[in-house]
Amino acid sequence: MNQVFGDFSEDLPVSQEGLTIAFSPISLPLKQRWQTNGLSADFMADYFAVFFPGNNSSVTESDTAEVKSAVSFIANELIENAMKFNDERSPYPISISLRMHSDRLVFQATNSVNPNMLDSFHNYIDQLTTLDPNELYIQLMEADESGGMVSSGLGLLTMMTDYLAKLGWKFETINTDPRIILVTTMVQLMI
Amino acid sequence: MEIKTQDYQIWYTEETSTITCQGRLRLAGLEEYQPMIQFLDDILNSQPALLILDLAGLDFLNSSGINVFLKFVLKVRQQKTTQLTVLGSSKVPWQGKSLKNFQRLMPELKLEFK
Numbered sequence: 001m002n003q004v005f006g007d008f009s010e011d012l013p014v015s016q017e018g019l020t021i022a023f024s025p026i027s028l029p030l031k032q033r034w035q036t037n038g039l040s041a042d043f044m045a046d047y048f049a050v051f052f053p054g055n056n057s058s059v060t061e062s063d064t065a066e067v068k069s070a071v072s073f074i075a076n077e078l079i080e081n082a083m084k085f086n087d088e089r090s091p092y093p094i095s096i097s098l099r100m101h102s103d104r105l106v107f108q109a110t111n112s113v114n115p116n117m118l119d120s121f122h123n124y125i126d127q128l129t130t131l132d133p134n135e136l137y138i139q140l141m142e143a144d145e146s147g148g149m150v151s152s153g154l155g156l157l158t159m160m161t162d163y164l165a166k167l168g169w170k171f172e173t174i175n176t177d178p179r180i181i182l183v184t185t186m187v188q189l190m191i
Numbered sequence: 192m193e194i195k196t197q198d199y200q201i202w203y204t205e206e207t208s209t210i211t212c213q214g215r216l217r218l219a220g221l222e223e224y225q226p227m228i229q230f231l232d233d234i235l236n237s238q239p240a241l242l243i244l245d246l247a248g249l250d251f252l253n254s255s256g257i258n259v260f261l262k263f264v265l266k267v268r269q270q271k272t273t274q275l276t277v278l279g280s281s282k283v284p285w286q287g288k289s290l291k292n293f294q295r296l297m298p299e300l301k302l303e304f305k
Contacts, residue, residue: 030219031219034219037217038215038217038251062284065284066284068284069283069284069285070284072251073251073253073285076217076251076253077253077254080217080219080253080254080255084220134295137292137295138295138296141261141262141265141296142265154254154255154257154258155253155254158254158257158289161292162285162288162289162292163288
């Protein structure tokens with residue numbers, strides 16, 4: 001059974017230009033692997049920076065730096081989240097892809113997710129998709145101050161408030177016994 | 192007082208009440224940030240009247256790191272005895288986007304870009 005939340009576009013035109021990085025969650029301990037997050041994110045950012053300004057002479061050097069910085073931040077957060085929330089019982093690979101379209105960059109990060117985490121994940125997605133992200137940002141930090149919640153959701157929220165990205169999620173059950181669920185987080189960054 | 196690694200450096204200059212943080216910060220979650228949280232708390236506990244947080248040389252900060260600095264701003268706000276200035280760089284794109292949130296949490300905070 002598939003479930004889709006937020007801005008998850010399944011009918012985007014096929015993009016010929018893209019990069020995918022995939023890795024096994026079990027080949028290397030997470031602590032050792034952590035340093036590859038930055039390497040992967042910066043590689044994606046450096047790679048796509050080559051396409052800017054392209055043929056558009058109105059794009060300045062500082063616009064290129066903005067895109068590069070945004071790609072680096074978003075890719076890094078998506079990989080960190082995919083690693084943090086990956087279902088450790090599942091050998092399914094973690095992947096991140098970035099594809100370029102004429103008006104946007106589209107990130108997709110896929111990992112398996114522990115079924116016990118689904119409720120809190122869905123609750124958070126519900127907040128992200130229904131509340132004003134700028135108000136939610138302040139609310140979360142204030143709640144955090146009183147020790148109310150652990151805000152590991154700040155990365156996704158920052159993409160919305162500071163980078164004006166559109167976020168969507170797809171959950172797919174790919175095995176029922178044991179139950180293995182894949183989540184794909186899609187982030188669309190307008191360029 | 193300082194923490195220096197290959198990726199990032201943070202140190203406190205008491206004469207100018209300035210905390211300077213440089214490099215690229217992408218530690219894994221709040222646990223790994225604990226030494227830095229302690230470092231910042233120790234400075235705040237000495238109750239300086241003025242404090243400058245100079246982030247202009249910080250090229251990258253992940254969301255856990257943003258969380259650490261936002262929490263620090265909230266502590267300064269709660270303490271009410273320290274006037275905080277945050278220095279950013281207009282040449283570092285993430286700072287232009289994200290440092291304004293510091294001020295949204297604490298409107299009396301001074302935010303300057305160099």
